[in-house]
Amino acid sequence: MSNIVKEAWRKYLIQLQVHPLRTKAITAGVLAGCSDAIAQKISGVKKLQLKRLLLLMLFDFGYGVPFGHFLNKFLDAIFKGRDNKSVAKKVLLEQLIFSPWINFLFMTYFGLVVEGKPWGSVMKKVRKDYPAVQFTSWKVWPTVTWVNFQYAPQQFRELFFSLVASCWAIFINLKAESAAIKKD
Secondary structure: OHHHHHHHHHHHHHHHHHOHHHHHHHHHHHHHHHHHHHHHHHOOOOOOOHHHHHHHHHHHHHHHHHHHHHHHHHHHHHOOOOOHHHHHHHHHHHHHHHHHHHHHHHHHHHHHHHOOOOHHHHHHHHHHHHHHHHHHHHHHHHHHHHHHHHHOOHHHHHHHHHHHHHHHHHHHHHHHHHHHHHHO
16 A cells, blocks of 8 residues: 555656646645535535535636645745745735635635625625635634745645645535524
């Protein structure tokens, strides 16, 4: 078993070198699908909602990872090094640019595309829930981002971020599910 894992990791690293963006996007998409499947099962869904799962995978694959990939490269170019001052600047900029934007975009995408709700309904929900989502995000993600910039090599940052984001997505899905149950 150990040899299979070592060989798979070796091949993954090769793909990460040869096709970094594609490899990161596929990895994040698969992790997003897995986290949504887990969240659906934990929340008691009898039959897995494949359309929802695929649409969530598409978001990470098509937007989340490419944006994060290029943002990481940009931040590394303007703030060189892993000293505390450089890392703090990267975290601050990431939390001021990426975090608010990705949360807003994801909430809008989820309402419009995944749930198929009309624009007005989605914007009403975003206006109501966005501040709490962003505030909660700022309680968790600065630490994750700090660890990522401080310790992860650039080629592994999206992988680390995607692994943590998978756990975060399960948590957020379960919170949304419990809020929906309380309303019923």
